[in-house]
Amino acid sequence: MGQTWxxxxxxxxxxxxxxxxxxxxxxxxxxxxxxxxxxxIGENSLLVRCRGPxxxxxxxxxxxxxxxxxxxxxxxxxxxxxxxxxxxxxxxxHTELLRQRPDINAVVHAHPxxxxxxxxxxxxxxxxxxxFDIPGTRLAAGGVPVYPRGVLVRNRQLAAEMxxxxxxxxxxxxxxxxxxxxxxxxEQAVLQAISVDTLAGLSLQVTSAGGALKDLPDSDMxxxxxxxxxxxxxxxxxxxxxxxxxxx
Numbered sequence: 320m321g322q323t324w325x326x327x328x329x330x331x332x333x334x335x336x337x338x339x340x341x342x343x344x345x346x347x348x349x350x351x352x353x354x355x356x357x358x359x360i361g362e363n364s365l366l367v368r369c370r371g372p373x374x375x376x377x378x379x380x381x382x383x384x385x386x387x388x389x390x391x392x393x394x395x396x397x398x399x400x401x402x403x404x405x406x407x408x409x410x411x412x413h414t415e416l417l418r419q420r421p422d423i424n425a426v427v428h429a430h431p432x433x434x435x436x437x438x439x440x441x442x443x444x445x446x447x448x449x450x451f452d453i454p455g456t457r458l459a460a461g462g463v464p465v466y467p468r469g470v471l472v473r474n475r476q477l478a479a480e481m482x483x484x485x486x487x488x489x490x491x492x493x494x495x496x497x498x499x500x501x502x503x504x505x506e507q508a509v510l511q512a513i514s515v516d517t518l519a520g521l522s523l524q525v526t527s528a529g530g531a532l533k534d535l536p537d538s539d540m541x542x543x544x545x546x547x548x549x550x551x552x553x554x555x556x557x558x559x560x561x562x563x564x565x566x567x
């Protein structure tokens with residue numbers, strides 16, 4: 320018999336994803352009703368932010384909006400897509416990553432306007448800062464590729480194209496569309512997206528002021544310490560949660 324869904328099934332993970340959706344919105348990366356976050360749950364299933372009959376946007380995501388589906392988008396337990404809920408049209412963007420990248424457990428897809436604008440202006444995500452954002456600088460130094468099609472990634476073929484462009488990198492930009500960020504945890508995937516958005520915003524500001532973008536010198540890059548996961552992820556995430564709590 321199939322597992323009967325209740326609000327307590329994977330309750331902690333559902334709440335964590337809902338909070339992450341609200342962080343994305345509060346940071347301006349997912350304005351309106353577009354965007355979603357997923358988390359691998361077992362070999363063939365994932366929790367993903369779905370749309371329900373009372374859809375209000377990512378800023379108002381609740382744990383009940385997070386539903387358990389399989390890699391083909393079917394309910395992974397009894398009742399998961401009842402009540403008018405449906406998986407995202409771009410679910411293949413998540414599931415293909417989870418199929419092909421065993422190092423990945425969480426996927427964020429968002430539509431940050433500054434990221435889209437910077438890419439359309441020909442501004443790549445580059446390590447233009449240093450200690451301002453050490454994890455973001457390191458991410459940019461490794462390269463942030465671009466999937467050059469502004470399409471809805473709604474099937475496995477298009478998702479495979481996106482993955483080809485992404486390679487082994489944690490973030491890929493989607494031209495005229497947004498970004499996809501993948502990591503071992505929901506928190507890390509969201510923080511990566513925030514760093515990319517921040518770098519895109521700074522790039523737009525610098526060039527709008529007449530400046531030229533310059534990468535951080537190798538000598539400075541070598542001096543940047545690794546402050547560790549407890550600071551880069553756990554402390555940073557507590558800050559993000561405090562921000563949204565204060566906003567409410």
